[in-house]
Amino acid sequence: MKVAFEYGHGLIEATLPEDTDVFIPGETVKDPDYIPEDRIEEETLKSLRNPMGMEPLSSLGKKGSKVTIIFPDRVKGGEQETSHRKVSIKLILKELYAAGVEKKDILLICSNGLHRKNTKEEIYGVLGEELFNEFWYDNQIINHDSEDYEHLIDLGKTSQGDPVIMNKYVYDADIAILIGHAQGNPYGGYSGGYKHCSTGITHWRSIASHHVPQVMHRSDFTPVNSHSLMRRKFDEIGQHMEEKMNKKFFCCDAVLDSKSRQIAIYSGYAGEMQKASWQIADERTYVPYAKEKYDVMIFGMPQFFHYGDGMGTNPIMMMQAISAQVVRHKRVMKDNCVIICASTCDGNFHEDLWPYTREMYDLFQKYGNTLPDINRFGEYFATNEEYIRKYRYANAFHPFHGFSMISSAHIAEMNTAAIYIVGGQAPGFARGMGMKTRNTIEEALTDAKKKFVGQNPKILALPKTFKSSAVHLGMISGIEDK
Template identity: 70%
Template structure:
């Protein structure tokens, strides 16, 4: 037997699995592409900014009197080290802007949290670092996006497809809007950064509600994750509509990151042209052609605190989203009868301060007429217009109430694509059972049960330690011919 330790609460839970169990850890099992050494980062940024793809340089765009708004991702991804992409890209772009005559009083920073919790002072300091924080925070030039601040949102009408579009007034009114993004594999419609950033980070729930819903997320083109889905097309259409209404494009500076958020490559310029170029590099880290067989059992662990925050691994709606995100990433290597074994303390901790509406959403799911998670979708507007939940989003650093519906929509994907999901070590197992999961005390018990009921006596097993601790990959079959291709030339696997 092979011994593994999988994430569990704030520690780990052990598992003894058969000797032929395979293991995959992002960036370790298959090495990431080489990252840019720290002493070469300044050169790389300045080279990229001096040669933007598809548009003029910042020096050519800016002049004395130009107003500039930096659109900066929140803490969900991207790293916070001194050499993080956010910190360095801002530093070198400010140098260019100042050289062109832009004054610091005309620079604004908006943390593009979208429907995520609005950033606190401590978050802003971690994102920007002391130097930028101390210069701009106390003058009110660093703010966190408030999608419910009606005085500072601009209605841009509808895309040609009919999707509503709104944008932050701070972005709409400025002369030079700068998008800072991370080109990392995302379970929602392909890569982060570029047009995904603007279509989700600086708009409102009605715009996001045009794509983070079952009618888009449960289509056959959504799973496994790829850049050719309807969701991805909507991101592009919404952001290009923003550019059309602003009268100029975003200036983008995106970094392809490795599994511990170090820069592999830097890309600057016009997102429409730049994104596909950045994806060519990102594909080498993200779409990992490694598996030589399909797997009947995936095994991993869920910490209590990751990605969206404390309690994600114990809140029932949130742990369903986390399970489904793994299905989206690994569907290409999952057999048709695949089961998941996942450890979680499942201790009943909802973290009501962060997600004040999810307990109500969960309790509604336990009532009649609620058989699958998408049955809750019809209450999206009811929650999204709840004044108390909106007040908590605006003033108490809670997630926006509609955010729960993207989590809920995603959460159903695990049920759609597995034979069963076992939650291991649940302290209050009723929460797992009420979400349609099976419960067992140990991995070994769960595996034996799965063998009897779903996968047979000799299943192919894939262990995934650290799956929520390192930036994920989209695992593919080793033989690329087994994968279908999307319109961008990416391997998307079997989407049926």
Template identity: 65%
Template structure:
């Protein structure tokens, strides 16, 4: 037998699994592409920023602007703490450092710099969050002057309505970004179950907009399509990210300047890419695919085994709150669907103790209760309440002023959460202290991994199932597992890659025409 420890609460729970069990740990079982040595990071940033893909470098953008350099405003759009690493050499910290150096040399004044943390519907960042994201030096330079702020999607005065995309999706964005002279997106190219990768146009389409715009893609009608599972770069959701962000660029009259880093399992930089997102994303994804879409499995697996800590990327309680648990389970289905058999079963340890963390998710207890009544048979049935929760004044106040998630965020979690039920025969929660919460979400409960596996063998997978153990699932940056003999990567089943858009070409052409016009006038 193999004795493997899986995450459980703040500790671990051990499982005894058959010797035939395979084990996969991100960054260990298959090594990541080599990261850039720390002593070479400055050179890598300087090279990328000096030769951006598809647009001018920052110095030239400043010089070609109609305003004098000392009057130009720059807004950096910075991801929140959900992803990206917080080490001294993190991409956020270094990208900002080297871009500021270039902007200052070009004549931009420090007082005209603003940093907006692009939390979207996530909790607005606290002072402690800002210190962790920016580090002591940048924090000390900009926090006390009010030049580091957190996006507030419900602040009507500082949001601007940009109408709709050609598909009809509503677009709103931060007025701070819309009105600045140079908007800079700092993003992370890490595997994400929502559309393939973070960074690029996903960053702007989700981080600086509002719930109505996000409701055009984080909903069952988009997330339950065949093109969404398994995760890939050619889904309707990904197209919508691109269209919404290009619509922002069209309305601004110029593109975002992007600086994205492909990151490894430890959130270290593998490569730096800068420039125009529409042309830069496909290039960055080519390398990111090598780390993220891991062609490893030589058989389909009937049982996936992993553990869920109480606290991980969305915060304390994600691994015990029943709705967030469902999202976390489904995220793994999205990542691993390519290697799952048609009757696959998941066995996952979780405290499942009823801790909702009401200060962070003040609405989820009520959502859970709603799900138990009023003909709510499956999670998509809850979607009809999205408008009701999305406009709930007290929950919105807690989002704006008490560092809680926006109430509509729960609906994107539920839309994702149903994917686990759609693609598995059964899901067992092991070690639940309050098992009724798991059973109320349609999950099975057992006291141990061994009991769960015995039941799954009897009912679903037979006596000799192919078992894959996935320790550290929520502790390390995940990968998207693929069959060893497959050739698919971030593109969808039809061979489309990011940039192969069917909508928004008018927006792209108009942006380029506007740029050419400015250059001609200059």
């Protein structure tokens, strides 16, 4: 059979055995029904007015209340007119205004965390014209800045000893509202809930308590689930914030399908709301599919996905993206599974977004046998003033973000017999990350058969895996450890 995989700005085609299994999110196994467009406002409002574990906004707000509305960056959630961000924020504002809250007392914060700050155009895209025009020109929309110490507050440490440094605008507000998505995420199961505040409005030292090898390389992290140490740390950090703020976050999370359409909406206290939202999110995200485990997993990378333009060519980001697929699909992979990934791998690090990754790559070539060997340089990079300036003023990712990517990137090596990059234009960069290289998917498969998986491997093909909201595959017999 012929299968087309993402590759750079286009596609690459491969001829695979006829018994290859092909899985496309939302198509091979249908998503649960999404809420029709003409009912999204009704269902969102119903959720907002009946929150779990706390009072509705109409009771929390009054004239003089200071409000922060924290929304995710462009990495998550979709930008269609009926996207969860656009619909929920508009309805939240109506509820607040009806309760007496004044527009001048509302601040919208993009929870970019260590991600690059979203540009004016990207903020427009995720919020839409109406919200953008209402708040942008009055300086009431900002990006979180994890290096702006005038607007951060140190809340000490959790009971487990994790630092909690958070956005002071949120801390000082009378009402702090988190707009999130219960969308499958390799980091702890789902976005939204306490993951949102513990990563999106904090500092690199807080994030360094969980996005590091001693947390991510544990057996409870892979395959992805909602009861890992990382997830517990998210909850502990979020609850520590609430304790020190003396208020609960008001959360409004949407369970999304493969095209970022709302399946269900849940509001209220994260301690109750997130677990309720996960029950229906599990139906969409954890998909019992495989009859037997796979010897080979094949997919391709576009140049632009998830974190930005160049993720499919920057060698560190490529490796992280491959590892994310391992974390998601480990339940259906044999222990000696081989990954074949198509990437243009052209040597472009896209240093406007990731200005530090070339230096990290060079350090790995000099000092690393495996990626964790250079984790000791994390603080050195995280405090590099020039890299910090690029994060603050030039829309680059924070330098510590690169080390969370390296921690993730090692997972692919931990859980596979080999990783092949095919179609690379500068394949030495892939080899420098410990990956094998071949010209085509067919050549890589031939080599894998000879060296690792035998002549009749069970193959899983994953076209569109980076262009749709991903799932976490399991065996058809069921998934017990969600």
